[in-house]
Amino acid sequence: MTVRVGPDDFNVTAEMARLSAQDTGIGGVAIFVGKVRDHAGGETLECMTLEHYPGMTETELERIETEARQRFKLSASLIIHRVGTLKPGDNIVLVIACATHRQDAFAAAEFLMDYLKTRAPFWKKEVLSSGEARWVEAHDADEAAAAAWQAKSN
Amino acid sequence: MAAEAHTAEITLRYFAWLREKTGRSEERIVLPRDIATVGDLLRWQNARGHPFDMAFAKPEAIRVALDHAHAKPGTSIANAREIAFFPPVTGG
Numbered sequence: 435m436t437v438r439v440g441p442d443d444f445n446v447t448a449e450m451a452r453l454s455a456q457d458t459g460i461g462g463v464a465i466f467v468g469k470v471r472d473h474a475g476g477e478t479l480e481c482m483t484l485e486h487y488p489g490m491t492e493t494e495l496e497r498i499e500t501e502a503r504q505r506f507k508l509s510a511s512l513i514i515h516r517v518g519t520l521k522p523g524d525n526i527v528l529v530i531a532c533a534t535h536r537q538d539a540f541a542a543a544e545f546l547m548d549y550l551k552t553r554a555p556f557w558k559k560e561v562l563s564s565g566e567a568r569w570v571e572a573h574d575a576d577e578a579a580a581a582a583w584q585a586k587s588n
Numbered sequence: 589m590a591a592e593a594h595t596a597e598i599t600l601r602y603f604a605w606l607r608e609k610t611g612r613s614e615e616r617i618v619l620p621r622d623i624a625t626v627g628d629l630l631r632w633q634n635a636r637g638h639p640f641d642m643a644f645a646k647p648e649a650i651r652v653a654l655d656h657a658h659a660k661p662g663t664s665i666a667n668a669r670e671i672a673f674f675p676p677v678t679g680g
Contacts (some may be wrong), residue, residue, distance in 0.1 A: 487656075557679070
């Protein structure tokens with residue numbers, strides 16, 4: 435289990451190799467990479483700045499990873515989330531889930547992202563090509579996706 | 589004495605548009621003694637006057653964390669050392 439938060443970009447291949455090297459019982463690796471889109475609400479995006487709550491962010495991501503390991507048979511997992519100013523095409527987040535079988539790897543990666551999006555204290559501020567800057571609003575669909583996992587555990 | 593819980597100075601922290609609207613990222617404060625829950629705290633913020641009245645005009649749009657853990661309006665703030673206010677999260 436690894437959680438990392440910072441301004442630096444990540445190398446997906448290197449991270450995957452490092453995570454799965456120790457355990458040859460791993461049969462499936464699911465990888466999700468979240469990236470900055472070049473548009474927002476029909477307008478062109480210039481850049482975005484990601485703010486977070488140092489201390490709580492790491493604690494919350496570790497809680498989310500712990501919960502994933504209770505729900506799925508995971509061999510290893512990783513969450514890397516960037517902060518600071520990012521441009522279209524830049525990586526934002528990397529989630530890797532390693533398991534003996536693919537079902538656990540796929541499901542855990544989705545679970546980690548759904549929970550991260552509704553619980554980890556990050557906030558995005560977009561700057562559009564018009565010069566307008568605005569805070570991104572939370573989506574009901576993200577809340578619904580996280581709530582669906584909670585319903586499954588009851 | 590029930591009031592003793594709030595004699596200690598604690599840290600309040602503000603993030604994203606709450607940081608911008610309040611004009612600060614944190615403050616040290618001794619809270620009034622009659623504030624027992626997160627809901628009480630949000631109402632108190634809204635009644636503090638400018639710029640807090642603007643920042644806390646819609647308490648339902650604000651999330652609160654007590655010592656790095658998400659809290660609900662009914663959660664007791666007793667023993668909390670750091671209380672953070674922020675909009676719903678938008679990472680990922």
